[in-house]
Amino acid sequence: MLKIMVIRTLIDNYVWLVLNNNKCLIIDPNDEKLIIKFLKFYKLHLVAILVTHNHYDHTSGISILKNIYQVPVYGPKETKYFNDYTIEQNNIINILQCKFIVLSLPGHTKYHIGYYCNPWLFCGDTLFSAGCGRIFNSSIENMFNSLDKINKLPSNTIIFPSHEYTIKNLDFIISNNISLLNNIFIIKYYKNIVKRMYLNKVPSIPTSLYLERIINPFIQCTNSFYYKNKFIKLPNNISNFDYFKILRSKKDNF
Numbered sequence: 001m002l003k004i005m006v007i008r009t010l011i012d013n014y015v016w017l018v019l020n021n022n023k024c025l026i027i028d029p030n031d032e033k034l035i036i037k038f039l040k041f042y043k044l045h046l047v048a049i050l051v052t053h054n055h056y057d058h059t060s061g062i063s064i065l066k067n068i069y070q071v072p073v074y075g076p077k078e079t080k081y082f083n084d085y086t087i088e089q090n091n092i093i094n095i096l097q098c099k100f101i102v103l104s105l106p107g108h109t110k111y112h113i114g115y116y117c118n119p120w121l122f123c124g125d126t127l128f129s130a131g132c133g134r135i136f137n138s139s140i141e142n143m144f145n146s147l148d149k150i151n152k153l154p155s156n157t158i159i160f161p162s163h164e165y166t167i168k169n170l171d172f173i174i175s176n177n178i179s180l181l182n183n184i185f186i187i188k189y190y191k192n193i194v195k196r197m198y199l200n201k202v203p204s205i206p207t208s209l210y211l212e213r214i215i216n217p218f219i220q221c222t223n224s225f226y227y228k229n230k231f232i233k234l235p236n237n238i239s240n241f242d243y244f245k246i247l248r249s250k251k252d253n254f
C-alpha cells in the first residue's frame with residue numbers, strides 16, 4: 001500500500017517521501033545526513049529522487065544520496081546537472097506502482113515542475129497553504145497560469161508544498177483583511193487551528209485544493225475559480241489578474 005511520510009528539515013522545509021512497503025522515493029532532498037538517518041531508522045530502501053526546481057534547499061542532498069544509493073534522479077531542465085531523466089509537462093513516471101504525471105509549473109522558477117499522482121500533488125514552491133511562491137527567474141503571468149493549472153485539478157487533490165509558511169500567510173491575509181469570499185471569520189478560525197498545530201509540532205500541510213479555494217486569495221484569483229464564482233469580491237474596476245499581481249507584490253513586502 002502506498003503511504004506518505006515527511007522529514008522536516010532546515011528551518012521550514014518539508015522533504016516528502018512516497019512509500020510502497022519498504023521502498024520509497026524522495027522529493028527535493030536537502031539535509032542528506034538527516035535523510036540517511038531517517039531511511040536507516042525506518043529501514044527504507046530508496047529507489048528514486050524527484051526534483052521540482054533548482055533551489056539549493058531542494059537540491060543540496062541530491063549528489064550524496066545519489067552516490068550512496070545509486071538511484072536515478074528525475075528533474076526539470078534547470079536541474080539537468082543532477083538529472084538522469086530530464087522531464088517536462090505530461091511526461092509520466094511509473095515508480096513504486098504509482099503513476100506520476102509531470103506538470104510544468106513555472107513562476108517561482110523558470111522550469112519548475114510538479115508531480116501529480118491522483119489525488120496527490122507535490123508542488124514544490126508553487127502553491128503554499130494560504131499563499132503562493134515568490135517569483136524568482138520567471139514571471140507573474142507564469143505563476144498565475146501555474147496556479148490556474150493546479151486549480152483545474154479535482155477539489156479533493158491533496159497538496160504537498162515544500163515549506164511550512166501557513167501562519168505567515170494567514171497573518172498576511174488577516175492583517176490586510178483580504179477576504180474575496182467574505183469569509184475572514186473562517187480564515188481567523190483556521191489560523192487558531194494552525195496555531196494549535198504549531199504548538200503541538202504538527203505540520204499544517206498537506207492541504208487540499210478544497211481548503212485552498214476557501215482560504216487562499218491567490219488560488220481564488222485564478223481564472224478557473226474567478227469566472228465560475230459569482231461570490232468573489234474584488235475592489236472596483238480591477239481584473240482578477242491585476243489583483244493577483246497586487247497581492248503578490250504586497251506579500252513580497254510583508
Ligand SMILES: [Zn+2]
Pocket residue numbers: 053055058108125
Ligand atoms: Zn524555491
